[in-house]
Amino acid sequence: MNILEAIERSGVVGCGGAGFPTHAKLMSGVEYFIVNGVECEPLLRTDRYIMRHFADKIISAIERTGDEIGAVHCIIALKESYSEEIHALRSAADAAKSRVSLHFLRSFYPAGDEQTIVYEVTGRVVPPAGIPLDVGCVVSNVATMLAVYDAISDRPLIHKYLTVSGEVETPTIADAPIGAPLESCLSLAGGASIDDYCVLLGGPMMGRIISKEEFPSMVVTKTMSGMIVLPQKSRLANIQRMSREQMAVRARASCIRCSQCSQLCPRNLLGHPLEPHKIMRSLALCGDLQALPMNDAIVRSAALCCECGICELIACPMDLQPRRVNAALRKMLAEAGIRYKKGDGQRSPHPFRDMRKISTVRAAARTGVYRFQHIRIDRLAEARPKRVILPMSQHIGAPCEPLLRPGDEVKRGQLIASSPQGRLGSCIHASIDGIVEIASGSMTISSDGRRCN
Ligand code: SF4
Ligand code: SF4
Known part of the structure; x- marks a missing residue:
């Protein structure tokens, strides 16, 4: 079995994002295999812990995966301020005589955004509506690499x-x-x-x-x-409680067309034709998301938003919600079957991009x-729970289908659900020993002998 088969069999999905199945992402023949150790969200510390404590496993997994997909460069990107993590990774790479190298970034948000990291490491811009593969790159993250290390050793992601x-x-x-x-x-x-x-x-x-x-x-x-x-x-909770109607009313009443949201937008700074202030202006004129014309070029550009939150949590002086408006429009565009044409409207990165980066400390301050x-x-x-509930859809692609019946006994690590044959997806394994119950969309395993309902 090759490494990609082991990764698929172990149910590994991208641990730092939407859960794209890792075996399907690792394409052969890429030039750059970039592993994201940036962890740019203020307060999250998981990846830093993993890099400090499992550096040897991460280096080994990157090296073997990079060889498997024929990557010319294997690079871990992390912040220059992560001195302990840099030391741990460097020591592990030296001890293993590994070709894995480190690339240092300033402490800014969203340094860990996939398209931002590709530009920072390679100087290449992923085209609007494109993916890193379009410019010869595959991006994974350190937590996923730890799961890959386990997969190569025949241990599923549990x-x-x-x-x-x-x-x-x-x-x-x-x-x-x-x-x-x-x-x-x-x-x-x-x-x-x-x-x-x-x-x-x-x-x-x-x-x-x-x-x-x-x-x-x-x-x-x-x-x-x-x-x-x-x-x-x-403040974060108040913003997320706001309804679509409230967002539209506020845009109409308060947007001062200052364009700060566009000036600090990381996708706009990469040269993508995303200008949230124009979307907000259109919304203010229509007064209702449903009334916006889905085929309008400005409205369609909402599909390029990565929902990083800079526009609404940091840029906007009026406390408006361009990110949430874009998220709603992205959903509406997808439902209408309207796709953004890859590469449309691509420009060069903005000459002031470096100056407009948002420091992680400022992001922490602005979010309270x-x-x-x-x-x-x-x-x-x-954590040692006596009961776990495993959703059948924890990844991008088709939901899993249970391979067991209610009342079956399972052992930790046993395969319990898989995606339909021939569809993109990922399998699921039991994370504790116990008895299985099946509900719509999930499986429950109880180790204490109690039934679930
Ligand atoms: S959330 Fe706002 S700042 Fe971030 S990519 Fe979308 S429009 Fe740009
Ligand atoms: S930053 Fe706020 S007020 Fe300024 S254009 Fe954008 S949404 Fe309107």
Whole structure:
């Protein structure tokens, strides 16, 4: 079995993003194999922990994967300020006489964005609506490489390292089986240190707010990298609670056409024809998202947005929501079957791009999490739930189909679900020993003998 087959068989998906199946992403014949160790979201510390503690495994996985796909260059991109991680990776690469090299970036957001990292490392611009492969690159991340190391050793992806930070008693890296209740991870950090809280899944810039009431039903998935506890009344929570109608009314009433959102937009700075201020102007004129003409070139450019959040959390002086407007339009464009033509409207990167980068510290300050920004997390704690719930769709592609029946007994690491034959997808393995229950869209494994419902 070659490495790509081992990766597919182990159910490895991109651990730092939307969960694209890794075996399908690693194309042969690329020039650059870039591994993202930037972790640009303020407060997330998972990748840094992994780089410090598993540097030898990461180097080994990159080397072997790079050889398998015939990559000319194998590069880990990380921030120049990550001195301990740089030392660990350099030592591991030297000890293994590895060809894997390091590329250093300034501490800015979103340095870890796939298209930004490609430009920073190679000087090549991924075309609008394109992918790194269009310019000879494949991008993965360090957590995925750790999962690849396990896959090569015939160990499936069944657990995750997660940052648990913010308003908690002891910021912690949780080591949790996939499907574990997020509450069990929060308990490892001593629980929330405030009463009226909500939980941000992911980082402050791109994460999703979960209410205290919704939280008990949430579980660890393959793509999660951390959670941050915040006050219920934080700015981030207030923005995410806003309805589409409120966003439109506010755009109409308050957008001053200053174009700050476009001037700081990282995709615009790369030369993509995305100008959120024009989208907001169109929305202000129409007054309603539904009334916007989907075939209009300005509206279609919303498809180029990576939802980094700079426009609404940092740039806009009026506290408007260009990112959320773009996200809604992207969904509407996809539903209407309107695709952006690859490369359309491509320009050169903006000459002021370097000057307009947003420092990570500023991103932390603007999102209200600055006081947690300098916390170093080296405490690891393991979650051992008696019950896990495994969603059948934790990846891009077709949802998995269960391979077992209710009441079957499974062992940790056993294959329990796979994607339909011939469809893009990824398989799922049991993350604990126990008895299986099947519900619509998920499988539950209980090790305590209790039935689920
Ligand atoms: S979220 Fe805003 S700043 Fe980020 S890519 Fe989209 S439009 Fe640009
Ligand atoms: S930054 Fe805000 S106010 Fe200025 S153009 Fe963009 S949405 Fe309008």
